[in-house]
């Protein structure tokens with residue numbers, strides 16, 4: 465296999481490849497751009513006009529998505545997968561991946577859309593570099609732009625695989641993209657309703673990509689991901705890459721559950737308390753009247769919304785950041 469197919473090995477070893485560009489037997493050009501960043505370009509005659517950004521390892525301990533991208537890259541480097549799309553593979557936080565940690569000093573996925581400029585340190589620099597790499601990749605006009613930022617969650621989930629769909633003023637969420645996600649195994653989608661500082665929001669908002677964060681299961685160390693079943697997603701990604709994706713019937717969304725954000729729970733101070741068991745699962749329902757969280761100055765987060773559920777509860781985040789999202793079921797009536 466071509467050395468550049470071993471991007472994960474290079475990244476985990478903190479090594480730069482001797483040769484920065486290589487051609488597969490199929491004439492596919494692989495170009496190492498920077499640590500954890502590799503561009504794949506099909507021969508011009510085979511290029512179908514899709515620019516696909518696949519990122520993982522934004523959180524260094526979320527290894528199932530990293531292993532998935534590694535498998536795809538190996539297949540391309542061996543000539544077993546024959547891309548018709550241009551692809552950018554990104555491993556988001558190499559330093560944290562090497563240490564098996566979510567992040568080192570600060571969460572890279574809270575540093576996009578301008579936030580890295582108000583910060584310092586290696587993770588702020590990395591967020592800036594990821595924005596630059598994505599912007600340069602998505603700078604070609606008249607091409608379709610798609611970004612999947614792959615994650616696994618800190619805790620177990622009543623709904624294992626789901627997507628978060630960013631928001632932008634004046635832009636409608638696409639039914640076709642949701643149908644594609646359903647075919648890729650996603651069981652639910654959270655339709656965001658305000659701007660955000662995560663990577664997929666940056667590529668959606670600033671680079672006009674169709675962009676999603678995908679949650680694929682629970683985070684585990686490398687080699688321990690047999691419980692994370694990514695087979696449907698993997699099949700779909702291979703089809704997208706090879707341009708052989710079957711048409712998706714978009715009318716009914718095939719049972720895909722839709723949610724919207726009711727409220728983001730923001731931790732304001734060290735006095736913040738989240739009144740949930742440590743092992744609570746994502747998508748657990750909370751009854752109206754329940755005091756979910758308390759903070760300084762008698763701030764209380766009381767559930768008011770019927771059908772409310774919690775995702776990503778995390779009282780350990782830094783002050784000023786999201787310590788959970790309260791979501792409610794929604795319908796497909798506003799989809800484009």
Ligand SMILES: O=C(O)CCC(=O)N[C@@H](CCC(=O)O)C(=O)O
Pocket residue numbers: 523573615616617618619628662664677775776777778
């Ligand atoms: O399990 C958790 O608490 C977090 C899992 C995770 O990393 N989720 C992403 C979601 C990004 C988004 O809002 O689109 C994150 O929190 O960065």
Ligand SMILES: [Zn+2]
Pocket residue numbers: 522523526615616617
């Ligand atoms: Zn993550």
